[in-house]
Amino acid sequence: MQDDARHGLEMEPEEMLSLAGKAAEVLVDRTKALGNDRPWEGEFRAVLDEQFGGSPPEQGRPAMDVLEQAVRDILPFATRLDHPRCFGFVPTSPTWPGVVADFLCAGFNLNVATWLTASGASQLELVVVDWMRNWIGYPETAGGMLTSGGSAAIMEALVTARDAAGNPQIPSVYMSDRSHSALKKAAVIVGVRRENIRVVSSDDDYRMDMPELRRMVSEDRARGLHPIVVCANAGTASTGAIDPLGPMADFCADESIWLHVDAAYGGFALVTERGKELLRGIERADSINLDAHKWFFQPYEAGALLVKDLKHLETTFAMGHDVLQDTIWGANHPNMSDRGLQLSRAARALKIWMSVQTFGMEKFRDAVRNGLELAQRAAQYIESSAALELTHKVTLGIVCFRFNSSRGDDERMLEEINRKVLAEIFWSEHAFFSSTSLKGKFTLRICIVNHSTTWEDVKSTLDLVARLGHEASKK
Amino acid sequence: MQDDARHGLEMEPEEMLSLAGKAAEVLVDRTKALGNDRPWEGEFRAVLDEQFGGSPPEQGRPAMDVLEQAVRDILPFATRLDHPRCFGFVPTSPTWPGVVADFLCAGFNLNVATWLTASGASQLELVVVDWMRNWIGYPETAGGMLTSGGSAAIMEALVTARDAAGNPQIPSVYMSDRSHSALKKAAVIVGVRRENIRVVSSDDDYRMDMPELRRMVSEDRARGLHPIVVCANAGTASTGAIDPLGPMADFCADESIWLHVDAAYGGFALVTERGKELLRGIERADSINLDAHKWFFQPYEAGALLVKDLKHLETTFAMGHDVLQDTIWGANHPNMSDRGLQLSRAARALKIWMSVQTFGMEKFRDAVRNGLELAQRAAQYIESSAALELTHKVTLGIVCFRFNSSRGDDERMLEEINRKVLAEIFWSEHAFFSSTSLKGKFTLRICIVNHSTTWEDVKSTLDLVARLGHEASKK
Numbered sequence: 001m002q003d004d005a006r007h008g009l010e011m012e013p014e015e016m017l018s019l020a021g022k023a024a025e026v027l028v029d030r031t032k033a034l035g036n037d038r039p040w041e042g043e044f045r046a047v048l049d050e051q052f053g054g055s056p057p058e059q060g061r062p063a064m065d066v067l068e069q070a071v072r073d074i075l076p077f078a079t080r081l082d083h084p085r086c087f088g089f090v091p092t093s094p095t096w097p098g099v100v101a102d103f104l105c106a107g108f109n110l111n112v113a114t115w116l117t118a119s120g121a122s123q124l125e126l127v128v129v130d131w132m133r134n135w136i137g138y139p140e141t142a143g144g145m146l147t148s149g150g151s152a153a154i155m156e157a158l159v160t161a162r163d164a165a166g167n168p169q170i171p172s173v174y175m176s177d178r179s180h181s182a183l184k185k186a187a188v189i190v191g192v193r194r195e196n197i198r199v200v201s202s203d204d205d206y207r208m209d210m211p212e213l214r215r216m217v218s219e220d221r222a223r224g225l226h227p228i229v230v231c232a233n234a235g236t237a238s239t240g241a242i243d244p245l246g247p248m249a250d251f252c253a254d255e256s257i258w259l260h261v262d263a264a265y266g267g268f269a270l271v272t273e274r275g276k277e278l279l280r281g282i283e284r285a286d287s288i289n290l291d292a293h294k295w296f297f298q299p300y301e302a303g304a305l306l307v308k309d310l311k312h313l314e315t316t317f318a319m320g321h322d323v324l325q326d327t328i329w330g331a332n333h334p335n336m337s338d339r340g341l342q343l344s345r346a347a348r349a350l351k352i353w354m355s356v357q358t359f360g361m362e363k364f365r366d367a368v369r370n371g372l373e374l375a376q377r378a379a380q381y382i383e384s385s386a387a388l389e390l391t392h393k394v395t396l397g398i399v400c401f402r403f404n405s406s407r408g409d410d411e412r413m414l415e416e417i418n419r420k421v422l423a424e425i426f427w428s429e430h431a432f433f434s435s436t437s438l439k440g441k442f443t444l445r446i447c448i449v450n451h452s453t454t455w456e457d458v459k460s461t462l463d464l465v466a467r468l469g470h471e472a473s474k475k
Numbered sequence: 476m477q478d479d480a481r482h483g484l485e486m487e488p489e490e491m492l493s494l495a496g497k498a499a500e501v502l503v504d505r506t507k508a509l510g511n512d513r514p515w516e517g518e519f520r521a522v523l524d525e526q527f528g529g530s531p532p533e534q535g536r537p538a539m540d541v542l543e544q545a546v547r548d549i550l551p552f553a554t555r556l557d558h559p560r561c562f563g564f565v566p567t568s569p570t571w572p573g574v575v576a577d578f579l580c581a582g583f584n585l586n587v588a589t590w591l592t593a594s595g596a597s598q599l600e601l602v603v604v605d606w607m608r609n610w611i612g613y614p615e616t617a618g619g620m621l622t623s624g625g626s627a628a629i630m631e632a633l634v635t636a637r638d639a640a641g642n643p644q645i646p647s648v649y650m651s652d653r654s655h656s657a658l659k660k661a662a663v664i665v666g667v668r669r670e671n672i673r674v675v676s677s678d679d680d681y682r683m684d685m686p687e688l689r690r691m692v693s694e695d696r697a698r699g700l701h702p703i704v705v706c707a708n709a710g711t712a713s714t715g716a717i718d719p720l721g722p723m724a725d726f727c728a729d730e731s732i733w734l735h736v737d738a739a740y741g742g743f744a745l746v747t748e749r750g751k752e753l754l755r756g757i758e759r760a761d762s763i764n765l766d767a768h769k770w771f772f773q774p775y776e777a778g779a780l781l782v783k784d785l786k787h788l789e790t791t792f793a794m795g796h797d798v799l800q801d802t803i804w805g806a807n808h809p810n811m812s813d814r815g816l817q818l819s820r821a822a823r824a825l826k827i828w829m830s831v832q833t834f835g836m837e838k839f840r841d842a843v844r845n846g847l848e849l850a851q852r853a854a855q856y857i858e859s860s861a862a863l864e865l866t867h868k869v870t871l872g873i874v875c876f877r878f879n880s881s882r883g884d885d886e887r888m889l890e891e892i893n894r895k896v897l898a899e900i901f902w903s904e905h906a907f908f909s910s911t912s913l914k915g916k917f918t919l920r921i922c923i924v925n926h927s928t929t930w931e932d933v934k935s936t937l938d939l940v941a942r943l944g945h946e947a948s949k950k
Binding site (some may be wrong): 149332 | 483484485486488491492494495496498499500501502503505506507517518519520523524527528529530531532533534535536537538541542544545546548549550551552553554555556557563564567568569570571572573574575576577578579580581582583584585586590591592593594595596598599601602606609623624625626627630634637638642644656657659660663664665666668766768772774775776791792794795800801804807808816817818819820821822825826828829830831832833834835836837838839841842845897909910911912926927
């Protein structure tokens, strides 16, 4: 017995297969063509609105037409963050098993809220988080979960830190002037007043200035503030600088303040020897966030939060609820939703697990090392160039530089020229990158975290900057 | 010029297609078999850990083997929330175009953070959010964004409400004793002390008791608390009850308190005439969250937050950052990340848009109506049954009932029998549902929001409860 309603939102198996097959073809064609395509495309709101705005239709139309419209009119208008010459912001380049995993995860309709709703995927998340625990060098007491990204993970860390400090009346937090806006946003969310989000200057290497941190904390305590967390950068978004993790851990231990490390961009450098060395001390943090959708080659969204003592997370986030009274599974079967913000949760671990199983850690290590090495090579190339100037030493995969053929120091003119270069690059369709501001100095910035980026991609981009810079300075 | 490293994490097009093709086949086969499969499968941690725990491998293995292991050992151990007889918690049943959209979204590697990184998908999100705005009956000043789910949306609403109230020193929030744990979690996150999360009793219909709300707010103000938000339920998770939205809106207007409506489960009833009637007054709320992964048939994650006056969201969440200095696009081109927690954001709008375009609103309306009608029919069937008792009147798609053949009121014995029934159902493999607690009364509970559920699915489940109840009461 079946009624008509049953088939309203269903599809015949053949149609399902052909729709998914078409999607796969589109994606494979896109991947094949990517290096020869432009790294960015965008459109104005009015134009896009005309194409696909307006009310939802009462009647449907063939699924294949809908897919084709999405592929033609909607999806391409974006920064191709996985383009080998997309160096803007922190780009990303997902592996195919990761993409297929997201497809499976949606299709299996998994909700990794509790052990009962998804025991397989809950265990998988424990496994993947444990890999990260090992890479960090955290003890067995540590644990955590996957998140929508760094913003959520940082927010969850700050709530946990705030509660661990007894939820004081006037909390304050500390971060360097190179910290990511996600840290400020998280502090606002958890109820720290904007004036008590204390921004500590960074030193000449853009690392947190320890004497200033000491001074501020001591002053703030004197005026009745309660410092709940010090945030360190393990790879700033601007330059890749790593804050002095050891001294910060010493300071936080002395002062009984929670130390959080934002390793969203830099954390996965830990799978290489060089990264491990650079990030020494990270294992002393109380909590750490990393993004597998950045330097671990996964599709969005794949953040992670690890806490050195897992029980802090569950103390803060586990809530009871009548409707979930049947989900109790017994000891040692954690409900992943007890560890953070989300109750319903997609199975984010699947993509990480499938990618690593398919390629093996050796290839992942190589891919991360590729970024580290290309950045170093770019720095050398820039330093040996008469036209270019390195504006900050390279630590991880970010290279800050500018056109400066005259080795001049007329900042106003250098900014004008380099802004022109950036605009020209933007329209060149060869590469895409962005700029940043280093102590008021306008600087170009490339971030190399794509496993498919070659030296030729980097070199051709630097050469183009030199050429465009010469043109711009002649005008 | 290519070097070896380039191919470390890449795959040949043929392999990519065959991997995606296999995934599609697996998912289509799963869908075809779903109604005849059991609605739940679970496993113990030790067993799962043995199957796929341990360190990541140094060397990879064939992608197809990895996929097959995931499909065999990991993914099936879950509640099949899209099974036509899965009535537990709030189940979900995604449409295929929605699943394919998530595949496309991962493959296109979209990051809907700013207009510049994804103008197509940003516009698409505006379009889909505007559909929701219209269904609610919100004015043109309203807007919002898609979120990972209700928990994130509610948290964002509470931060916004707190800031709109001037971020007072001792904030308090109000919700009924039937409110979802996500509301408590959100309040904790935004810094409301646990003792100031004020739980208002509900009346006999499990709707917020207005005199008690009035009394509590007035008492709290007198002792120096600052009420920042009153939370209403538009469909409680336990019974589907809808709080008195009109009177709550009046009260909040009089008291200048932000009114948030948690419509995670019930919100999409708005696309039907009956739902519109039931939810009248919702358009007077300051903010509303809904989950398209619930009653709008999308894969996880697809939450939404709408705010009556959009500028409140951007006042709270927009942060500047050096590294994003190049993303400014000019007026009327919003950066979606300025509206909430996340910076990097998957393109959640694509699944909603593709599904609606493919099937049309008429079919979506039918599918939601199907749930409303089946719940009413179940209520009638229970009321006409000698063995079953309706424990709460049906409002939306949730039916609360229990075995009670003797019309007895020995609560202890009724609980014992019904707990036995629940356990038997759990192992029966015919259906999956859960229980709840109504003013201390243990009750069974089915939630009907699957577009593929038929009356036969519901009836056979109720008949099974009656049979198991008789057996349990004989023992």
